[in-house]
Amino acid sequence: MKADSMDRRAFMTGAMASALAAGAVAQGPPVKSPNDRLGVGVIGCGGRSETHIATLMEMEKTDKTVEIVALCDIYRPRLKKKAEKIGRPLHEYSDYQELLKDPAVDMVTIATPDHHHGYQAIAALEAGKHVYCEKPMTHWRQWELAKKLSEVAAKAPGAFQLGAQRMSDTAYRQMKQLVKDGIIGQPIHAECGIFRTGDFGERGMPIDDPDAKPGPDLLWNEFLGDSPKRDFDVSRFFRWRMYEDYAGGPVTDLYPHVLTQVIDILGVTQPSQVVATGGIYRYPEREVPDTFNMFAEYPEKISIAVLGTQGSSYQGTGGRDDIRIPVIRGWDGALTIQDNDILFVPDDSVRASGRKEQRFPIEHGYNVLYLMRNLVECARSGARTLDSGPRLAFRTQTALLMGMAAWRAKKTAVYDVEKNAIVV
């Protein structure tokens, strides 16, 4: 492993290499002049970074507010592939801490395995950078880290956006406003979820190179991070989502995509208690569940059900963008989505008083571009009107990690308000 760290700097190229080698530690201001572009560093050059890079390249052309200036990955072949795709000289790093010292970097996107998100996002915010971090906020065993990230993000000069990209769908903001305006009366119940077939896609996560070995181009210790120390395993490295050391199954991989908007619509805080069921029912090669249902109770007297499996794909409610359409129920009626409208269905108890179904056209659906643009606008203006900001991300993460804790212990997870802790 010594060779890994000795050769790490060999990844770094470009003008910054000599400055950094000379020990220069740079911390750029979080907001440049409004006419400048934000320099972006992409951390993690695997599958998800395709979308980050494509979105940023589109913004380079259309918005002219950003410019990709640096890449970081601990697996050099993937980094090189992305550098070739971008097709111009970039600063290349294997160590994200080195990328964070690069004064050309104002903002980072993070698409590494779950157990790195929290550390990398905190370090980036502390270095004065803006952050677009993929969901989940942290790995399932890192609730304290999620708490720390939300605290750091609240004080940092940089803006933080969690990549729960359906938060860019106006449907959910419109539903939030309708609930606030009282259309359903007192909210009492909500359901949401995701149903899919395929173990992370029909063929699972790809193994780029079955003969890959640790060395200067593959930094195994850096992949492991704070997870249990283990000998190199090519499946763990490329197909990390199957293993509980690095992933959690649907609860952390998928449910940020559905629970975030429901929590936002309802304005609920931390659940008082959560129970969960599920297991490994279709894909025995996994360590993490493929089927997971959780039920969260909130002190606001609201129940939320999150349902799903990766073993069957019918959403049951029509579906919207590959997720189950949420239903938000109140004393006076329910809100859901039908076609391209938000649908209000009055409760039987209020129909007699003349309340009728109502439809509200949805302005636009989700697009990562909107979420990335929203972050860049906040970064440039100093505003903190983030569509998927740190407070909301932390509330969602708390509920999800209570679900995971409950499922693992086969008990009810309780939120202890006095201790500010999850107790199982």
Ligand SMILES: NC(=O)c1ccc[n+]([C@@H]2O[C@H](COP(=O)([O-])OP(=O)(O)OC[C@H]3O[C@@H](n4cnc5c(N)ncnc54)[C@H](O)[C@@H]3O)[C@@H](O)[C@H]2O)c1
């Ligand atoms: N928002 C979405 O719809 C969506 C979709 C897919 C993935 N994701 C999220 O994106 C993240 C990455 O998923 P993926 O499918 O791209 O995985 P991946 O394995 O394809 O890519 C991860 C990359 O991170 C690199 N890496 C690992 N440890 C690193 C470290 N310490 N520093 C720098 N690089 C490191 C790996 O070498 C790899 O190239 C996950 O957390 C996942 O939940 C989100």
